[in-house]
Amino acid sequence: MDLLAVEGLRAGYKGLNVLWDVDLNVKKNTIVSVIGSNGSGKTTLLNAIMGFVEVNKGEIIFNGNKITHLKPQERVGLGIAYVPSERELFPEMTVEDNLMLGAYTPRARKHLRESLSQVYEFFPILSERRNQLAGTMSGGEQQMLAIGRALMSRPELLILDELSTGLAPAITLRIYRKLEGLSERMTVLLAEQNIHQAFMVSDYIYVMENGKIIASGSPDELSESSLIKSAYLGVKG
Amino acid sequence: MIHETLQAIAGGMVEVVIDGILFGLQLSLLAVGLVLIFGLGGILNLAHGEFVIITGIISVVLISSGWNPFIAISAAIFLSGLLGLALDRTVLRPVYKLKGEMEVLVGLFVTLGLAFILEGITSYLFPGFYFSVRIPVETINIMGLSFRASALVSGLISFVSLYLLLIFLGRTMTGKAIRAALQNQTGSRVCGIDVERMRTLVFFLGGLMAGLASLAKGVASSVEPGSGLELTSYALIVGVVGGVRSVYGAMVAGVLLGVVNAIASYLLGTYLTLIILLGIVVVVILYKPSGLFAGGV
Ligand SMILES: Nc1ncnc2c1ncn2[C@@H]1O[C@H](COP(=O)(O)OP(=O)(O)OP(=O)(O)O)[C@@H](O)[C@H]1O
Ligand SMILES: [Mg+2]
Numbered sequence: 001m002d003l004l005a006v007e008g009l010r011a012g013y014k015g016l017n018v019l020w021d022v023d024l025n026v027k028k029n030t031i032v033s034v035i036g037s038n039g040s041g042k043t044t045l046l047n048a049i050m051g052f053v054e055v056n057k058g059e060i061i062f063n064g065n066k067i068t069h070l071k072p073q074e075r076v077g078l079g080i081a082y083v084p085s086e087r088e089l090f091p092e093m094t095v096e097d098n099l100m101l102g103a104y105t106p107r108a109r110k111h112l113r114e115s116l117s118q119v120y121e122f123f124p125i126l127s128e129r130r131n132q133l134a135g136t137m138s139g140g141e142q143q144m145l146a147i148g149r150a151l152m153s154r155p156e157l158l159i160l161d162e163l164s165t166g167l168a169p170a171i172t173l174r175i176y177r178k179l180e181g182l183s184e185r186m187t188v189l190l191a192e193q194n195i196h197q198a199f200m201v202s203d204y205i206y207v208m209e210n211g212k213i214i215a216s217g218s219p220d221e222l223s224e225s226s227l228i229k230s231a232y233l234g235v236k237g
Numbered sequence: 238m239i240h241e242t243l244q245a246i247a248g249g250m251v252e253v254v255i256d257g258i259l260f261g262l263q264l265s266l267l268a269v270g271l272v273l274i275f276g277l278g279g280i281l282n283l284a285h286g287e288f289v290i291i292t293g294i295i296s297v298v299l300i301s302s303g304w305n306p307f308i309a310i311s312a313a314i315f316l317s318g319l320l321g322l323a324l325d326r327t328v329l330r331p332v333y334k335l336k337g338e339m340e341v342l343v344g345l346f347v348t349l350g351l352a353f354i355l356e357g358i359t360s361y362l363f364p365g366f367y368f369s370v371r372i373p374v375e376t377i378n379i380m381g382l383s384f385r386a387s388a389l390v391s392g393l394i395s396f397v398s399l400y401l402l403l404i405f406l407g408r409t410m411t412g413k414a415i416r417a418a419l420q421n422q423t424g425s426r427v428c429g430i431d432v433e434r435m436r437t438l439v440f441f442l443g444g445l446m447a448g449l450a451s452l453a454k455g456v457a458s459s460v461e462p463g464s465g466l467e468l469t470s471y472a473l474i475v476g477v478v479g480g481v482r483s484v485y486g487a488m489v490a491g492v493l494l495g496v497v498n499a500i501a502s503y504l505l506g507t508y509l510t511l512i513i514l515l516g517i518v519v520v521v522i523l524y525k526p527s528g529l530f531a532g533g534v
Binding site for chain 1 (some may be wrong): 426428
């Protein structure tokens with residue numbers, strides 16, 4: 001069953017569309033990536049799924065329900081968590097307060113203590129720095145905090161924009177491995193620049209160009225495609 | 238001779254400083270609502286002082302119609318909170334649709350207009366009226382120093398109010414959500430926080446704090462119609478010095494300015510005091526425009 005379905009989506013800024021008739025499906029307990037060059041519309045797509053971008057046409061369906069016109073915070077309440085590329089932390093609050101706010105919704109608040117110890121186990125550095133102000137953390141630490149905060153909401157669907165930003169490749173890989181471990185009870189949608197990593201961890205991949213999906217398939221299928229090979233994998237087809 | 242004069246001044250100084258702290262707490266309480274609302278609502282509420290006046294008026298009206306004074310004053314303070322909530326939900330609704338500087342500017346005009354209207358109406362309907370809570374004891378002696386009981390009780394009311402506000406903002410999930418919304422609205426939405434609801438809540442809290450400031454002022458001295466804009470100016474001075482988005486800053490700045498105020502009027506007279514306070518504001522704006530304690534909540 002599809003946990004998330006995007007159907008014929010047109011969305012953009014100030015009435016101008018960036019996305020053109022985008023279709024995208026995310027099956028339960030899979031990891032799906034959206035790849036594409038700079039400015040192709042990956043962030044805009046994720047923002048539209050979260051409700052931060054105006055939708056002009058099409059539908060967004062989560063767990064069988066239309067969420068196209070819900071406010072961002074309402075979508076979070078339904079079990080979608082988002083790690084924006086800008087992280088959007090609370091710089092003047094401690095690491096622990098940032099994490100606790102991740103469990104703000106009623107469905108998450110019940111499990112706050114349990115989630116907190118799970119996140120600390122996931123990212124031991126956050127446990128060490130629990131009383132430090134978020135704004136004084138390093139870029140990579142802030143990225144871990146943003147992911148930890150999203151996990152605190154116990155999401156069914158975790159959406160990550162450029163997970164690798166600011167992180168050493170080894171750390172990124174380790175986080176991906178952990179997310180794979182979590183995919184038994186969680187579904188992941190990511191936008192990634194780092195195509196090799198996207199190919200490594202994803203079950204399914206969408207390729208965007210100029211606001212359109214130009215190809216999609218499993219990593220195996222896509223690496224066979226000559227188009228993708230020449231454009232993205234740097235292999236002459 | 239000079240020595241004796243100095244000693245007399247120093248002897249009185251302890252009392253003056255404590256008096257200043259007590260008055261300063263009142264200033265903090267007055268400013269904290271203004272700062273909260275500006276931080277999250279983006280509105281510099283120039284009608285803030287009118288909330289103080291209206292709380293006083295409602296208290297007196299209720300008491301004179303036979304209510305128990307304690308219940309009457311509590312109800313008036315609560316109503317002041319509701320007034321803040323109403324302000325957010327009605328008059329300011331269209332203002333929020335504007336962006337950036339326009340929002341701030343139009344917000345200033347709307348609340349200034351409201352302040353004039355309320356000041357006019359209250360002065361017209363309640364001429365010569367004042368709200369004052371009398372404490373049965375005149376002075377209290379502590380360790381050889383004597384204080385006006387009214388100032389002590391007023392300071393205590395302010396302190397407890399501020400302390401409870403800090404606990405609420407610092408320890409409860411809703412309080413944390415308010416601080417979160419102050420710091421990053423997109424981040425708040427990502428956490429599932431309804432930023433608009435937090436703003437309404439902050440207006441309610443701001444009104445509540447103004448209501449409590451009315452009680453504190455009514456105990457220390459009196460609250461009269463027509464002085465709302467003056468109270469707003471004091472709140473602004475404290476807010477600017479403390480950092481106009483920092484609740485914590487407003488608390489510290491209020492006490493600091495209270496002490497400066499007391500020492501200046503003790504040594505130089507009341508006339509120069511306001512000039513000194515405004516001088517501090519100018520210096521802060523020139524050298525640290527974000528306020529002395531900017532950042533944090
Ligand atoms: N707030 C905005 N207002 C107007 N146009 C925008 C806005 N944000 C993005 N765009 C435009 O939308 C297009 C898609 O941008 P988007 O950020 O979605 O790309 P992206 O695939 O995430 O790129 P990157 O890999 O660099 O993050 C770009 O042409 C960009 O200029
Ligand atoms: Mg992007």
